[in-house]
Amino acid sequence: MSNGEKAVPIEQFIQALQTQLDRAQTAMAVKAENLDLPLTFAVKDLSLDLRTHVEIVKSEVRIRPAGPADSEASTLHLALTTITRPMIKENAKTMSLDPDEPSLKEAVGDQLTDEEQKRLEWAGVHSISQLRKLADSGAGKEVERVADLPVDRLRQALLRASRPFVASVEPDDGANEGATDPLVRLRGRNLMRNNLLPRVSLAGQPVNVMAANDREIVIAPNGDQLSGTLSIETEPGQITEMSIDLPAPKRRASTQSVVEEANDDTGGES
Amino acid sequence: MTVWHRPLAEMLTDVVGGIQEAHTPGFIVRARKVELTLPIEVWLRDINGESTFVADLPIWRWRTDFDQTPSRLQITYEEIQS
Numbered sequence: 001m002s003n004g005e006k007a008v009p010i011e012q013f014i015q016a017l018q019t020q021l022d023r024a025q026t027a028m029a030v031k032a033e034n035l036d037l038p039l040t041f042a043v044k045d046l047s048l049d050l051r052t053h054v055e056i057v058k059s060e061v062r063i064r065p066a067g068p069a070d071s072e073a074s075t076l077h078l079a080l081t082t083i084t085r086p087m088i089k090e091n092a093k094t095m096s097l098d099p100d101e102p103s104l105k106e107a108v109g110d111q112l113t114d115e116e117q118k119r120l121e122w123a124g125v126h127s128i129s130q131l132r133k134l135a136d137s138g139a140g141k142e143v144e145r146v147a148d149l150p151v152d153r154l155r156q157a158l159l160r161a162s163r164p165f166v167a168s169v170e171p172d173d174g175a176n177e178g179a180t181d182p183l184v185r186l187r188g189r190n191l192m193r194n195n196l197l198p199r200v201s202l203a204g205q206p207v208n209v210m211a212a213n214d215r216e217i218v219i220a221p222n223g224d225q226l227s228g229t230l231s232i233e234t235e236p237g238q239i240t241e242m243s244i245d246l247p248a249p250k251r252r253a254s255t256q257s258v259v260e261e262a263n264d265d266t267g268g269e270s
Numbered sequence: 271m272t273v274w275h276r277p278l279a280e281m282l283t284d285v286v287g288g289i290q291e292a293h294t295p296g297f298i299v300r301a302r303k304v305e306l307t308l309p310i311e312v313w314l315r316d317i318n319g320e321s322t323f324v325a326d327l328p329i330w331r332w333r334t335d336f337d338q339t340p341s342r343l344q345i346t347y348e349e350i351q352s
Contacts, residue, residue: 032352
């Protein structure tokens with residue numbers, strides 16, 4: 001194989017092979033239809049002995065071309081067979097991931113290197129909820145062994161991923177008709193832990209928390225609490241802080257500055 | 271790689287499609303299964319931004335030091351209703 005001396009990920013190679021087999025199948029089906037043939041041929045088995053170099057670059061298996069007169073190349077033996085629709089269903093991975101859930105990279109930021117994240121993916125950990133589940137089940141040692149990732153670093157990454165993160169701040173004008181203080185909705189993730197209301201303060205003064213769940217906190221700041229440092233603590237040590245500047249009540253807040261500030265501060269989370 | 275090398279789908283469609291076309295209605299014998307073992311020269315080539323599996327039969331009968339040692343493709347086709 002040759003691709004300008006460039007190694008390619010093995011998944012990319014296999015996908016390209018599968019695409020070509022699909023195209024060949026489609027072409028023959030079209031040909032049978034055009035020639036009015038009742039029968040056509042379908043791939044049953046395929047085996048490929050490929051002369052190549054296999055290498056690992058940054059925890060990724062790559063195939064490097066075996067050039068002309070390259071007698072030291074390895075032979076990669078690939079065997080493919082067709083499977084039925086029930087077999088596809090049986091072997092398909094259940095996608096139980098929440099579409100709103102941040103990726104591992106988004107959640108842990110620079111707490112883990114790209115290579116460490118890749119090794120976790122090797123171990124089947126693609127999301128922070130999977131990582132948390134593993135840690136809660138006491139399988140940290142197994143992960144340490146499989147992904148070559150120290151338990152302490154795993155714990156730090158989880159701590160970082162569990163910090164409260166606020167993506168938007170919006171005054172809730174409509175829902176607070178007649179109330180003394182305007183309500184403000186804070187939306188994001190990790191905003192509540194262990195079913196305990198988070199502690200929220202603004203400019204150093206406590207703020208009433210009216211309701212909370214993992215994705216949203218509704219607070220009722222006093223009339224004079226419109227700007228300053230907003231602090232959210234979901235459990236000891238899990239605090240996020242950011243500066244906010246709420247406009248006058250009954251107007252929609254611009255969350256742009258909040259998001260930008262959050263992004264400036266350690267990649268979106270503080 | 272030369273410009274003569276084609277994506278795998280084109281090569282397979284030529285080879286197996288030829289056998290498919292050879293079917294003559296009413297003729298007593300027909301191919302029901304095709305097994306091929308082919309020497310192929312393989313590359314991944316960027317075609318229209320897509321990484322394409324290019325695999326074709328060797329162009330030359332006599333290989334020179336500038337040619338790849340071919341890989342080997344073994345493929346089995348079976349007849350199905352179209």
